[in-house]
Amino acid sequence: MIRFLLRRLFTMAVTLVIISALVFFIIKLPPGDFLSNLIYELRAQNDNASITKAEFLIKQYALDRPAWEQYLIWIGVIPGPNGFSGLLQGDWGWSFEYDKPVADVVGDALWLTLLVNLAVVIFIHIVSIPIAIYSATRQYSIGDYLATFIGYIGLATPSFLLALILLYYLNRWFGVSIGGLYDAKFAGEPWDWPKIQSFLAHLIVPTIVIGLAGTASMIRRMRANLLDELGRQYYVTAKAKGLGPTKALLKYPFRMSLNPFIADIGNLLPHLVSGSVLVSLVLSLPTVGPILLSALKNQDQFLAGFILMFVAVLTVVGMLISDLLLAWIDPRIRMGGGR
C-alpha cells in the first residue's frame, strides 16, 4: 500500500510538471505578452511613469529572459530577480491586469468555486440516484419514460439559457435578483451569519442550473449500469435468500454500479470548474471561471497559469482520491486479484 502510494505520488508529480510546462508554453504561444502590449499603449499616450512601472515589472518577473528560464523561475527551481520565488515557494506571481498579487485576485473566488461545485456535485447525486434507481427497476414503465424524457430535455437545454430564463422570470415574478453569490451589500464584508445566509440563498439557482445537465447524463448512465447489474446472478441469489427487493437492490447491484462513478470523481472536479464558465458569466458569480476567461484573453500569464495549475492539481488529487476510494470499497481492486 505504501509502495503504491509512493508510486502514485511520484507519477502525480511528473504529471504536474508536464502539465505546468504545457500550460506555460501554450499561454506564451501567441506573440507578445500583457506588459509589452501595455507598454505599446502607454508609449502612444506618453505616460512615462506607468512605462517605468511596467518596465520595472518586466525586470521583476524576468519577462525579458528566454521563455524556458521564465518557466523555471515561475515554477521556482531557478532563482529569479528576487531569488527563489515561484509556485513551489508559494508565490503565485502578479496579476498585471488587476495590478495585484494573484493570491489576492483569486483568493475568495477559489473557495467560492469549490463550494458552488461541491453543492452541484451533491445536488446531482441526490437527485439522479433515486430517479435512476426508480427508472431502472421499472424499466419501460410510464415513470421510466417520463424520467428519460425530462432527462433528455435537461441534457439538451443549454445551461446559460436556463440561467437567463430563470434570471428574468424570477426577477419579474418574485422580484428577486439571483445574480452573484451574495447580496451586493455584503461585497468585501467579512463572512458573518447574515452574509452566509445570503450566500446559501443565492446558491440555490446556480446549483440547479449547473447541475441539471449533469443530472440528466448521470441518470442515463446510472440507469444503464443498474440495468446491467440487475440481470446478474448474485442479485437473483440475494432475492432467493428472501431479501426484500429494495434491500437486495441497495446492498448488491447498486453498490456494484457505483464503481464507474467513483472512478469519475477525478474528472468531475475540473470539468465543473471550466464547464460552469458561461453560467458564471450570465449569473455574474464571483467564481474563477470568468476570471480565467479574461486572464486568458489578456494574456495575464501568471493569473491564467495559476488557475490552470490549480485545476490540474484538483484533477490529479481527485484521481488519487477516486483510486483510494475504489480500493476501499472494492475488495477486488484492493487485493489485486479476481476479475
Next chain:
Amino acid sequence: MRYDENPLETLMEAPLLSIRQLTVDFHTDTGDFRAVDGLTFDIPKGRTVALVGESGSGKSVTAQAILQILSKKARITGGSIIFNDPALQAPVDIAALKPEGEAMHLLRGGRIAMIFQEPMTSLSPLHTIGDQISEALLIHADVSKDEALQRTMEVLARVGFPDPKRALRTYPFELSGGLRQRAMIAMALITRPSLLIADEPTTALDVTTQAQILDLIKELQAETGMSVLLITHDLGVVANVADDVVVMYRGRIMEAGSREEIFRHAQHPYLQALMRAVPRFAMAENERLTPIREVKSATLARVHAPERPQPQGPILKAEGLTKCFTLRSGRLFGKPRMIRAVNEVDLELPTGKTLGLVGESGCGKTTVSKMIMRALEPDAGRVLFDDGTGPRDVHRLEGEDLTDYRRSVQFIFQDPFSSLNPRMTVYETLTEPLRIHNIGTPDERYQRVKQLLDMVGLDQRSLRRYPHSFSGGQRQRLGIARALALEPRVLLCDEPVSALDVSVQAQVLNLLKDLQSALGLSYLFVSHNLAVVDYIADTIAVMCRGYIVEEAPKSSLFRNPVHPYTQALLAAVPDPDIDRPLDFAKLRTDRFSNPAEWPEPFRIPDGEFGVMKEIEPGHKIRMGRVTTQEAA
C-alpha cells in the same frame, strides 16, 4: 428424524411439494410463448427428485416459479404449487402468493433455498462470504449478529471449509470454484430449509470437485432430512444421486418415475434418444453417438483434403515446454509468487489423428495449447511443426513462414457466445480469415463461405444473420466453419463442447469426427471430460499441475490406468449407468491432485520433475525420483 425407515410409509405421507398443472407464460416483444405447460409432479419428503432436460426445456423456469423469482417477462398463468412444510401450520399454494409478499419472503431462503450453476457469479464479489451467508440467517431467524456469525462458522465447517474462521472474512474471488459452491450450499442450508433446489450445481465444476459436491449434498440431506430438487442435464449425475426422475422437453413432462424405472426401462423415445447421445466409457470401437438432431450436409460427403506434401513424422510436436507465471501477491508487502503452469511437456500429434489433453481447470492444458498457437512464448522447450518439408521451430518462424503457420493451425474456442463478434454477420465472420490472408476474389470467397456453411450443416440463408439469432450448438458450428476457412491442417480445440447440451454435444463431436476423416485434419483436443475425450481421441495425455502424468493410446489408458491421478479422474466421472455408481468414499480426499502427496513411486517432491517411463508400447507414466535412481 425418522425417514426411510419404511419406504412405503414415506410414500404414503403427503409430498412436501406437489405441483399440479403448472403453466408459466413468457411475454416478450417477439411474441408470447409457454415455457412450462401443464407440469405435474411431486417432491416427496426427504428424497431427491431430478428434473432433466436440455437447455430451454423449462426446467430452470420451473425452479424459479417455485421460488417466485421469475423474470419480469414471465408469469405463472395456471396451476398450483402446494408446499406442505411441517414447519408451517397449513399447506400453502405458492402459485397464489404475491412474489414480493411477506409470506413469500418467509418461504424464500427460509423454507426453500436454492443454489445455482455459476458459483463465480452467484456470489457478490464485494461482500465477504461471512456477510453473505449470515445475512440469510439474519433475515429468517431472530438472532444477533454475533450468533449469526457463530452459526455461519459452524455451517462453513460442516460443508468442508478448512479454516471457517478465516473464511468468514474472505471474498468469493479468493476461493476455488469448489469452495465457492460449498459456500453457496452453506448459505442455502444455514436456515435449515425443508426443500433445496439445486440448479445445475456441479455443471461448472471439475469432475473430482463435482463428485465431492454431490457427496456433500447427499450427506447433508441424510442429516437434515430435507428434500432436494436437482436440476441437471447430466444423466450421469442423475444416475448417481436421484431417487426419482422427471424428464422435461419443451415445458412438458416426457417421462417420470423412479431412477430404476427410468434407467432400466426408458419408455419415451425422447429419453431413449437423450441416453444414446451421451458418450460413455463402455462404447464399442466404432460406435457412433446418435444426436437427437443429426447435422445434414451434402458437401461433407464430397470434400476431400487438398493435395499437399505430408510430413514423415508427427505434424506437431512439443518438446520440453515449460512456462512460469508470476502472480502478484495479495498482501501489502508480499513478494510476487512464481507458478509453474507447465512443466516439461512433451507431446506428439500424428497427422490425421486426435490427441486428447485431459485435466482439471488450472492444470495448464490451455497454456499448452496457447504456446502451440504461439500466443504465449514458452520459457523453455520448443514446438515443432512439419508441413511436409521437415520439422521447424514454431517460435522461430518469421514473415511468410509465420503467416503459413497461422493458416495451417486454427483454433476452436470453448464459449460459442463470446467467441463470435456480435456485430459481424455470419458472412463477415466467415470471410474475415480469407480477407486477412488475401485469398480469392469476393466471388470466390462467397462460394467458399457457402461451401463452409454447408459443411457444418447450416443453411445458406443464415449468411446475412447475426450470431445472436443462433443457438449455442449452431454458433459452435459457425466457429468450426470459421476455423476451416483457411484449409488448416491442425485444429486446436479448447473445450469445444463443454458449454453445450448433451444432445448438441453429440452433434458437434460427430461433426468433428466426420470433418477429420474427410479433410485429413489433426486435432489437439483439450477437455476436462474424459468420456468426451475417449469418444474422439486416439491418444490421450492426462495433465495435472503442469505435468503430463500419463499418456497412452485410449484403449490401454482406459483398460489399465496406472497413475493415481488418472484413476481418480476416471473414478470421478458419473456414468449414466446405475450399475456403476460413483465411489464417493474414494473421492473424498483432495490428495490426488497434489504431486507431493502421490503415493510412491509416483510422488514428485516440490522443485522436481520426475521422469516419464514407458510401461507398455505407447503407454507412458510419470514417476518420481526414487524409481529413476533404481533404474539407473
